[in-house]
Structure formats: structure tokens, C-alpha cells
Amino acid sequence: MKVAVLGGGQLGRMLGLHGIPLGATFSFLEPGDAPPAGQVGSVVKAPYGDPAGLEAVASEADVVTYEFENVPVDAARRLESTVPVRPPPAALELAQDRLVEKEGFRSVGIPTADFHPVDDAGDVDRALACTGLPAVAKTRRFGYDGKGQAVVESADEAREFVGARGPGLIFETFVPFDRELSIIAVAGLDGDRRYYPLTENHHHDGILRFSFAPAPGLGEPVRARAETYAAALIDHLGYVGVMAIEFFQVGEDLLANEMAPRVHNSGHWTQDGAAVSQFENHVRAVLGLPLGDATARGHAAMVNLIGDVPRTRDVLDVPGAHVHLYGKRPRRGRKLGHVNVVGGDADEVMAGAVRVARLAGWEGPLPAPGGGG
Ligand SMILES: Nc1ncnc2c1ncn2[C@@H]1O[C@H](COP(=O)(O)OP(=O)(O)O)[C@@H](O)[C@H]1O
Ligand SMILES: [Mg+2]
Structure with a gap:
């Protein structure tokens, strides 16, 4: 089973890390030097729209997928004549333009600002x-x-x-939201769907910094609403694979902000905190394999490592901490890795997340989960 991936960043690397044990092999199309995915598969170095590059990466592949939404829609459509492309290029089209995206949400009954x-x-x-x-x-x-x-x-x-x-x-x-939530959904080739518990996300300077899952204090109606919205989009697009939708929660309402036709940073906690990770489930879905269990094993906090990376030895001293580095050169504002802290006790997980955040150079207090800011 060979999976061709358009894009060779950290998401591609993690698709490889979780897909290789299933017996899959990977090739990546990536114009950049030393891509993070280079350690888990072969790399074709070419622009995303380059016809020869696309042909090379897709040759002998069972499926083409993406880890990046800004690949040219035309290129994805052209590949479709020779090999299955999952998720469908229509999902790329929706995600690439915020206007088309929000009109698309509204057209299937998903509220937006x-x-x-x-x-x-x-x-x-x-x-x-x-x-x-x-x-x-x-x-x-x-x-x-x-x-x-x-x-x-x-x-x-x-x-x-x-x-x-x-x-x-x-x-x-401008939405004065109570908090930001996201849903990670996965749709199988056979019509099966699984939904991970909603994740609470905290951004700083526009970059995701912390995620908490399952989102604390979440009412059943809000969870059900998010799943209904994801299902509507999956139906509309004939979607196969992992999809993320980011929401603003205002009271009991959810306003969709954007969607990603791929695995998503707010689902990284699933590597250590869910029965089957978003990465494995995406690979399963696009290869037409049975989907895996998306339930949480306990509580999880995800801390992004941005700009620099603490010593692995120090992070691993924190109970329940799992280190995921992307093999990227440090640069200010760049996502270099993340740490998942998982466990059965929510307070212990939060205490661990605070320790990890300190090691990662975060100086302020940790945002209070549950809509407190
Ligand atoms: N309409 C809005 N009202 C309030 N905050 C917003 C709005 N749009 C974006 N934001 C804030 O900015 C962040 C990044 O915006 P987003 O639309 O998700 O762009 P990006 O593609 O850069 O992630 C959001 O996660 C949210 O914190
Ligand atoms: Mg966003």
C-alpha cells in the first residue's frame, strides 16, 4: 500500500510515523529543503503544481492525499484521472478561500460570523x-x-x-467568543464516521499554543451540534479522510471559523490520548481500511513548541509527557514540535502541562480550561 502525500511537513511526517506500522509506504511532494517527512518516506522535490513532480510522487501510489491545503486544485483534479485522490479536491477548493469556505458552511446549515x-x-x-x-x-x-x-x-x-x-x-x-473549540472527524470509504471528542484551543499571537481534550465542561448539545455540522460537510463534499473544523463557542452556539481538509494541530493530542490517532485514522480512511476507535483514553493537554525546543530529558521528567519533535531548524515563531501530557486525572494533566509550558519558555499563566479565557 503506497500513499502519496502532497506536502512534506510535520503533518506528513506524522502520517508516516502512524501509517508505516499498518504496512503503508509513503512518498512526499515537497519543494522545500530537508522536509520533516523525509525521514519516513521518499521525497520528490518539486513545486506542488509541477506536472513531472506530481507524476513522480503518484507513480504506483494507491492513493494521493495532502497534508497541506494550498496545493493547486487543478493539480489534484488532474491526478484524479489516474489515481484516487482523498479527500476530494472539492475540499481543497473550499478550504483555500475564506469566502468560499464561509459560503459553503452557510449553504449546508453551519452558522458562521x-x-x-x-x-x-x-x-x-x-x-x-x-x-x-x-x-x-x-x-x-x-x-x-x-x-x-x-x-x-x-x-x-x-x-x-x-x-x-x-x-x-x-x-x-469580531466574535467575543467564550472559547475556541475544534472537532476532528474522520470519514471512511465505506461511509463509516468517527468523531473525536471536541478540543479546546488557545491561540497566542495567532498561533495555536495549547489544546485541552476532551474540552472541559462541554455540554452534550454542543458536542452533538459540532458532530452534526461535521457530518453535513462530509456529506456535502463526499469527504473521505480526517477533517477539522474550528469553531467559536458563544453560549450554547457554535460559529464555524475555518475547516482543514487534513489532519490538524488541534488533533495532535490523539497520538497519546485517544485509542487510535488522527494520523492513523486518516491513513486508514484514504486507503479504504476500517476506521479505528476515536474515543479519548483520559485527559490530554497539548503544548506546542514554538521557536525553540526544551531538552527532551527535562520534558520526559514530567509524568505523562510525550515528546514529538519535527526535525526542523529552530526559527522564531516556527512550530518545531509538541508535547502531549496525558493521564487519568485532569488536575495532574494540567499540572504537567504547566511544567512543560515553562520548559518551553511560556512565561504567563496557563489559560484556564473551560471557557475561562
Ligand atoms: N471573526 C473573529 N472573531 C474573533 N476572533 C477571531 C476571528 N477570526 C479569527 N479570530 C482569531 O484569530 C485566530 C486565527 O484566525 P483564523 O481565521 O483561524 O486564521 P488562520 O488561518 O491564521 O488560523 C482564531 O483562532 C481566533 O483566535
Ligand atoms: Mg485557524
Whole structure:
């Protein structure tokens, strides 16, 4: 069983780490040097849209998948004539453009914040009449980790953003959320679906810093709602594989912010905290194998290692801590690895997460799980 992966970053590496034991082999298409996935499969070094590169990575593959959503949709569609591509390229199309994505959510009954497209200064008044102030101004395409977006407090600030970043923008209502949650869902080729318990996520400077799972204090209606929304999107897209949807929780309501047609940082805790990880389940799904159990084994906290990496020896002193390094060169603001702290006691897991966060250079208090900030 050979899996071709478009992208060769840490997500590809972890697909390999969890897929190889199933008997799968991996090839990755990646333009960058020394990709993290290079240790778990062969690498074709070429741009994502390069026809020769695509042909080389997909040759003799049983399936093509992605670990990165900004691969050209056309390239994925062309591959479909020779080899199954899972998840479907339609999911890439949805995820690549925040406007298409939010319209897609609404079309299948998934609520979002109010939003409006903006291309030039002449659109600003109309957009702000829709979103109100403050608004969040974002580039429609190629944003990640909070890049390409700003909270605007006035029409003047909004026009400034448009002047600097337009055209191709979206304005959204700034949501005063109680907390951020995500759902990781997996859809099998046979129609089976599994949902991991919802994860509570805390961002800092636009980058995911901490996740707690299962999300503490979560009511049954909210969980059910998230699963219903994920199912609606899976149905709409004819989806196969792991999908993530990020939500803002406001009271008992969920507003979808974005989706990822791939394994997701907020699901990394599943490596040590769920019966079967999101990575193994994605590989199972795209290869048409039976899906695995997505239930949590206890409590989990995930701490991202950003910019620099503590000594493994020190982290492993923390009870329940599991180290996952990506083999990347340190750089400010770069995700270099993560640590999962797992256990049967929520307080002990939180205490462990605090110790790990300190080792990772986090100086402030840890965010209080359960919607406290
Ligand atoms: N409309 C919004 N209201 C309030 N906060 C927002 C809004 N949009 C984004 N954010 C904050 O910024 C973070 C990053 O935005 P997101 O749309 O997820 O972009 P990215 O693709 O960079 O992850 C979110 O996780 C959230 O914390
Ligand atoms: Mg996001």
C-alpha cells in the first residue's frame, strides 16, 4: 500500500510515523529543503503544481492525499484521472478561500460570523454595515497562524488595511467568543464516521499554543451540534479522510471559523490520548481500511513548541509527557514540535502541562480550561 502525500511537513511526517506500522509506504511532494517527512518516506522535490513532480510522487501510489491545503486544485483534479485522490479536491477548493469556505458552511446549515467580501476602499462601508465594528479583516487566501489578518476598530483602520492588503479580502464580525473549540472527524470509504471528542484551543499571537481534550465542561448539545455540522460537510463534499473544523463557542452556539481538509494541530493530542490517532485514522480512511476507535483514553493537554525546543530529558521528567519533535531548524515563531501530557486525572494533566509550558519558555499563566479565557 503506497500513499502519496502532497506536502512534506510535520503533518506528513506524522502520517508516516502512524501509517508505516499498518504496512503503508509513503512518498512526499515537497519543494522545500530537508522536509520533516523525509525521514519516513521518499521525497520528490518539486513545486506542488509541477506536472513531472506530481507524476513522480503518484507513480504506483494507491492513493494521493495532502497534508497541506494550498496545493493547486487543478493539480489534484488532474491526478484524479489516474489515481484516487482523498479527500476530494472539492475540499481543497473550499478550504483555500475564506469566502468560499464561509459560503459553503452557510449553504449546508453551519452558522458562521457575518462576513462580507472586500476588494477596494469602496467596499468598506458596505462591509462594515454587515459586520459592525470591531471587525476582523483577513486575506481570503494563503493566511495561516494568524498571518494576513487584523482586528479593525474603525472605518479608517479598515481602509488602511484594504490599501495595504487588498484586493481579495474578507471582513468578518469580531466574535467575543467564550472559547475556541475544534472537532476532528474522520470519514471512511465505506461511509463509516468517527468523531473525536471536541478540543479546546488557545491561540497566542495567532498561533495555536495549547489544546485541552476532551474540552472541559462541554455540554452534550454542543458536542452533538459540532458532530452534526461535521457530518453535513462530509456529506456535502463526499469527504473521505480526517477533517477539522474550528469553531467559536458563544453560549450554547457554535460559529464555524475555518475547516482543514487534513489532519490538524488541534488533533495532535490523539497520538497519546485517544485509542487510535488522527494520523492513523486518516491513513486508514484514504486507503479504504476500517476506521479505528476515536474515543479519548483520559485527559490530554497539548503544548506546542514554538521557536525553540526544551531538552527532551527535562520534558520526559514530567509524568505523562510525550515528546514529538519535527526535525526542523529552530526559527522564531516556527512550530518545531509538541508535547502531549496525558493521564487519568485532569488536575495532574494540567499540572504537567504547566511544567512543560515553562520548559518551553511560556512565561504567563496557563489559560484556564473551560471557557475561562
Ligand atoms: N471573526 C473573529 N472573531 C474573533 N476572533 C477571531 C476571528 N477570526 C479569527 N479570530 C482569531 O484569530 C485566530 C486565527 O484566525 P483564523 O481565521 O483561524 O486564521 P488562520 O488561518 O491564521 O488560523 C482564531 O483562532 C481566533 O483566535
Ligand atoms: Mg485557524
